[in-house]
Every structure is written in C-alpha cells, then in structure tokens.
Amino acid sequence: MxxxxxxxxxxxxxxxxxxxxxxxxxxxxxxxxxxxxxxxxxxxxxxxxxxxxxxxxxxDARGLLTAFAAQSFEQLEARTSDYMARAEQRPYERLVANGLAYLDHALGNPHRFRLMFRSDRLDHADPDLSRAAAAVFHHFETCMREVLEAAGRPHADLGPCTAHAWSLVHGMATLMLDNGMFACRVGDYEAARAMFLDLMRRSRPLFEG
Amino acid sequence: MxxxxxxxxxxxxxxxxxxxxxxxxxxxxxxxxxxxxxxxxxxxxxxxxxxxxxxxxxxDARGLLTAFAAQSFEQLEARTSDYMARAEQRPYERLVANGLAYLDHALGNPHRFRLMFRSDRLDHADPDLSRAAAAVFHHFETCMREVLEAAGRPHADLGPCTAHAWSLVHGMATLMLDNGMFACRVGDYEAARAMFLDLMRRSRPLFEG
DNA sequence: GACGATGACTTGACAGTGTCTAGTTTAACT
DNA sequence: AGTTAAACTAGACACTGTCAAGTCATCGTC
CATH class of the missing domain: 1.10.10 (Arc Repressor Mutant, subunit A)
Structure with a gap:
C-alpha cells in the first residue's frame, strides 16, 4: 500500500x-x-x-462487554437518583421511585439490562463493574433503611426487607422481559408500571410494619 | 471408504x-x-x-435448545408436584412448597434454569415449550387461588398476588445465580432456602389478608 | 531537531462455529 | 424385489474470537 x-x-x-x-x-x-x-x-x-x-x-470481547455493563450500571444509578429527586420526599415514595427507575431502565433498554446480569459474559472481578453494581444495591438499601427507620422498625429487618423488595422488582422486570407470562408485552410500559405500583402499594405494610 | x-x-x-x-x-x-x-x-x-x-x-441449534428447555420446564413441573405432595396439606404450606421447588430447581441446575428464560436462544412459538412453561405458571396460580379462597379473599386479588409471589421467587433465584449480592453463594442451598422461607413467612399476611 | 521507545492500530493466520447442499445408507412399505 | 422416504455423512461457506507479527504515529529525551 x-x-x-x-x-x-x-x-x-x-x-x-x-x-x-x-x-x-x-x-x-x-x-x-x-x-x-x-x-x-x-x-x-x-x-x-x-x-x-x-x-x-x-x-477481549468479555472486557468490552464488562466495561459496557459497568457503564449501564452507572446509568441506572443516575436514573435512580433522578427519579428519587423528583419524587415526593417521603421514605416510602422514595423507595417506590427507586424501584420504578429500575423497572424503567429494564423495560426501556431490555438488551442492556439483560447484559448487566449475564454473568457468563462478564468479568465480575472487574473493579469498575463491581463498584457500579454495588452502588446500585447500596442505593436501594439506603432507601429501605430510611423506610424502616421512619416506621420505627428494628434494624435487623433491613436485610430481609431489602432482599424482598429487590427480588420483587428484579423478578418482575426479568419476567416481563423474558417471559410473556404477565400478559404485558414489552413496550407496554403503562401496564407494567401500574402493576408495579399496585404491588408496592400492597406491600407497604410489609415494610412499614 | x-x-x-x-x-x-x-x-x-x-x-x-x-x-x-x-x-x-x-x-x-x-x-x-x-x-x-x-x-x-x-x-x-x-x-x-x-x-x-x-x-x-x-x-437448528435453537430447535435443540428449545426442546431441551421444554423438557426442563416439565422437570420443574414434576418437582413442584413432588414437593407439594410431601408438604403439609394446608394452602399456604403448599404455596411455599411450590416456591421451594422453583428455588431448588434453579439453584440445583443453574445452567438449565438460565436457559429456560433465555428468550434469545429459544423459540417461544414452539408449542411444546409454551405448553410446558404455561403449565408451571398455572400450577403456581392454582396454589395461590387455594390460599386466597381459604382466606376468604376476593378473586380479584389472584392476579396481583400471583404476580407478586412469582416475581419474588423468580427474582430471588436469578439474583442468587447471577449476582453475588445476597452474600449467599451458589451452592449454599441452606442459606438460600432459609432466606426464602423467611420471606414467605413475612409475606404471609400479604396473601392471607 | 534527530531518535529510540512506546502505545495505537493493521494484517494475516488459525481453529472453531452454524448452516446449507448434495450425496450415501438404511429401513419400511408396497 | 423395488421404490420411497427418513436418517445420517461429508464437504463447503461465511463468519467468529484470539493470537502473533508488523506498521504507523507520537512523545520524551538527548
């Protein structure tokens, strides 16, 4: 040449x-x-x-996907902060806003969201990834802590309540994406959001005692 | 030759x-x-x-994986029946047994479980697959119906309650498999089962009113 | 300003993949 | 016995991720 x-x-x-x-x-x-x-x-x-x-x-490919997944976790974190800032400033409403950010992130970017939990394609030892993922979790946990404290519930409930709420929203999101079972097709945001809000309303006594 | x-x-x-x-x-x-x-x-x-x-x-490869996934759903269904038969014959205990079967299936066969929800590698139009998957769901829903009826709760709660319980157990299972966040490593069945049983105990008033 | 050194990028090769097509073998049915 | 259809083989194709070796540009140092 x-x-x-x-x-x-x-x-x-x-x-x-x-x-x-x-x-x-x-x-x-x-x-x-x-x-x-x-x-x-x-x-x-x-x-x-x-x-x-x-x-x-x-x-290699794993490295690129890992970097991208870390970035996606950071985006989720940013969206979470945004939703919480716009929400009513009461503990439970803030928690709901957090969950809603999670759900919207999943339904709005299905492929990105799936990648974030595709442990077989990611390098979980990567510090950027684990830091970004942990940040999202801790944000969630902090919300729950505020709910429990405001309700005067024992600190020992924090672990189980966080696990419950996170499992709930994560399970909903993944089932909506990878299973047609909720009769709520991908793209039908409103139905999904309504369902989530309904479940969170029903669950309220579980967290506030 | x-x-x-x-x-x-x-x-x-x-x-x-x-x-x-x-x-x-x-x-x-x-x-x-x-x-x-x-x-x-x-x-x-x-x-x-x-x-x-x-x-x-x-x-093609998708066809083979689809057939295998259908088979896996049938195995889950069989395990569910088994667990429920061995459980105490009261509605809520049967529901818990159902969830436990789901969890054990996931944690005991992580790769198989992941495949079952890998919509990108499966042909969801396949009748065997959709039938087997629907059977698992309906089994779950039937359990919940019995719980609600025994508690005298309105039929309208069936949908949300089923969605709640299924999201919960599915979310727990997937987060345990693809995220180290629950500090409960793959293989630590007992911790996982204990956590699930704890959550189901806490959630009981949610379903029984 | 010339000059190594170092990082950024290209190029070609390799083994492996899924799928297609054409051909071969076997069993089953008239 | 002869035909037909299914089960399977074998080779080709385009494509993949990774590796090794080479080329290009930039930057600090003399």
Missing part, C-alpha cells in the same frame, strides 16, 4: 477516542439486535477500525 | 435414539460448562454422530 488512503484527512491512523467509539458501537449493536448478535468484529467495523483494534483497549 | 468401519456392530448408520441422545448430550454440556460453551457440533460429537445430524431432528 502507498501510505494510507489516497485522500487526505479521512481515517487517521490514531482514532483518538476508540474506547468511547467502541462502547457507543456496542450500545448500538445491543439495542438493534441484542447480545446474541453482538460481534466484536462488527463492533470494530462500526467504529471504522480493524478487527484487532479493540483488543488494545479491552483485551 | 469401504463400506463403513471395518469392524462389525459399532456405530450403526442409524443411531436409533438420536433425539434422546442429543438431549442428553445437551444436558451434560450445559451442566459442565454452561450455555455459552454449548456447541451444536460438540453435542453431535458426544452423541457419536456427524455434525449435520442434529438438523434432522431439531432443525
């Missing part, structure tokens, strides 16, 4: 922001066709780079 | 029970290394046939 392409400034050798470009391509690929049709090579193609380039930034 | 192998009865041309052999090989592969390292060709190898043989019985 001569030097590069004949024309001038297109496709410089150094991409400059390949890391971000690859993460963006991953997002596009996931949203379009899901994790199963995600391909490292296609990802490189979209970023306009050769198939071997991603290895330099992420090691 | 002469006719076949020189020796006599080994590897007859017609396998005789290839369908079952392939399903068994799938089970072995999943249990050993999970869905991600499952391979149609390796599966054929284990069954002692050529790589193209499975297509005749299952069409």
């Amino acid at each position: 001569a030097k590069r392409e004949t024309s001038g400034a297109e496709t410089p050798y150094h991409h400059g922001a390949l890391r971000e470009a690859l993460l963006a391509a991953t997002e596009a690929l996931l949203d379009e066709a899901g994790l199963e049709s995600f391909t490292l090579r296609e990802c490189a193609r979209r970023a306009g780079v050769s198939h071997g380039a991603p290895a330099h930034h992420f090691g | 002469a006719k076949r192998e020189t020796s006599g009865a080994e590897t007859p041309y017609h396998h005789g029970a290839l369908r079952e052999a392939l399903l068994a090989a799938t089970e072995a592969l999943l249990d050993e290394a999970g869905l991600e390292s499952f391979t149609l060709r390796e599966c054929a190898r284990r069954a002692g046939v050529s790589h193209g043989a499975p297509a005749h019985h299952f069409g």
Whole structure:
C-alpha cells in the first residue's frame, strides 16, 4: 500500500477516542439486535477500525462487554437518583421511585439490562463493574433503611426487607422481559408500571410494619 | 471408504435414539460448562454422530435448545408436584412448597434454569415449550387461588398476588445465580432456602389478608 | 531537531462455529 | 424385489474470537 488512503484527512491512523467509539458501537449493536448478535468484529467495523483494534483497549470481547455493563450500571444509578429527586420526599415514595427507575431502565433498554446480569459474559472481578453494581444495591438499601427507620422498625429487618423488595422488582422486570407470562408485552410500559405500583402499594405494610 | 468401519456392530448408520441422545448430550454440556460453551457440533460429537445430524431432528441449534428447555420446564413441573405432595396439606404450606421447588430447581441446575428464560436462544412459538412453561405458571396460580379462597379473599386479588409471589421467587433465584449480592453463594442451598422461607413467612399476611 | 521507545492500530493466520447442499445408507412399505 | 422416504455423512461457506507479527504515529529525551 502507498501510505494510507489516497485522500487526505479521512481515517487517521490514531482514532483518538476508540474506547468511547467502541462502547457507543456496542450500545448500538445491543439495542438493534441484542447480545446474541453482538460481534466484536462488527463492533470494530462500526467504529471504522480493524478487527484487532479493540483488543488494545479491552483485551477481549468479555472486557468490552464488562466495561459496557459497568457503564449501564452507572446509568441506572443516575436514573435512580433522578427519579428519587423528583419524587415526593417521603421514605416510602422514595423507595417506590427507586424501584420504578429500575423497572424503567429494564423495560426501556431490555438488551442492556439483560447484559448487566449475564454473568457468563462478564468479568465480575472487574473493579469498575463491581463498584457500579454495588452502588446500585447500596442505593436501594439506603432507601429501605430510611423506610424502616421512619416506621420505627428494628434494624435487623433491613436485610430481609431489602432482599424482598429487590427480588420483587428484579423478578418482575426479568419476567416481563423474558417471559410473556404477565400478559404485558414489552413496550407496554403503562401496564407494567401500574402493576408495579399496585404491588408496592400492597406491600407497604410489609415494610412499614 | 469401504463400506463403513471395518469392524462389525459399532456405530450403526442409524443411531436409533438420536433425539434422546442429543438431549442428553445437551444436558451434560450445559451442566459442565454452561450455555455459552454449548456447541451444536460438540453435542453431535458426544452423541457419536456427524455434525449435520442434529438438523434432522431439531432443525437448528435453537430447535435443540428449545426442546431441551421444554423438557426442563416439565422437570420443574414434576418437582413442584413432588414437593407439594410431601408438604403439609394446608394452602399456604403448599404455596411455599411450590416456591421451594422453583428455588431448588434453579439453584440445583443453574445452567438449565438460565436457559429456560433465555428468550434469545429459544423459540417461544414452539408449542411444546409454551405448553410446558404455561403449565408451571398455572400450577403456581392454582396454589395461590387455594390460599386466597381459604382466606376468604376476593378473586380479584389472584392476579396481583400471583404476580407478586412469582416475581419474588423468580427474582430471588436469578439474583442468587447471577449476582453475588445476597452474600449467599451458589451452592449454599441452606442459606438460600432459609432466606426464602423467611420471606414467605413475612409475606404471609400479604396473601392471607 | 534527530531518535529510540512506546502505545495505537493493521494484517494475516488459525481453529472453531452454524448452516446449507448434495450425496450415501438404511429401513419400511408396497 | 423395488421404490420411497427418513436418517445420517461429508464437504463447503461465511463468519467468529484470539493470537502473533508488523506498521504507523507520537512523545520524551538527548
């Protein structure tokens, strides 16, 4: 080959922001066709780079997916903060807002949400990922703690109550995504949200005693 | 090639029970290394046939996985019946037994359980799969109906209560499998069962009013 | 300013995959 | 006995992830 392409400034050798470009391509690929049709090579193609380039930034496919999942957890965390800030500032309403953020994140970005819990494709030893995931959990736990304290319930209930609430919202989200059983198809946000709010209303005495 | 192998009865041309052999090989592969390292060709190898043989019985990889998932749902259904038969014959105890069967199935066969909800690898239009999955759900719903009736609660609560209980146990199972968050590692059955029983005890007033 | 060194990226190869097509073997049915 | 259809083999294709080796650009140092 001569030097590069004949024309001038297109496709410089150094991409400059390949890391971000690859993460963006991953997002596009996931949203379009899901994790199963995600391909490292296609990802490189979209970023306009050769198939071997991603290895330099992420090691292998698992590394790229792990980085993307960490980013997704951070987005969830941000959404959670946002919802809680907009909610009525009472403990239970804040908890509900937290759950709603979780649900909306799942239903709004199904493929991204599935990846976040696909332990077989992720490197759970990765510090970024585990930090981001733990942050989401701790946020949730903090909400629950406020609910229990306001209701004067013993601290010993925190673990079980957190497990209960988180299992509930996580189970709902995954069943809605991967099982048609709730008669609430993907995309039917309103029905899903209504169902969640109803369950949270019913569960209230469980947490507030 | 002469006719076949020189020796006599080994590897007859017609396998005789290839369908079952392939399903068994799938089970072995999943249990050993999970869905991600499952391979149609390796599966054929284990069954002692050529790589193209499975297509005749299952069409493609999705078809084989779908058939296996249907079988797994049937196993779950059988386990549920078993647990319920052994339980104390009171509505709530039967409901708890049902949930426990679900949990044990998930924790005892993590890869199989994950596959059952991997909608991207399954053909949900398959009648066997949808029938087997629906059977599990209806079994669950029937349990809940008995609880509500015994407690004299309105029929309108059936939907929400079923959704609640199923989300709870499904969420617990998946979070235990794909997230280390419950500090209850895979294999720590007793802690998981204890946690589930505790949550079901706490939730009792929610369902019995 | 020349110059190593180092990171960013390309290129080609390799083993492996799922699926397709065409061909071969066997059993079953007239 | 001869035909038909099912069960299975064998080879090809396009594609994948990863690896090794090479090329290109930039940056700090003399």
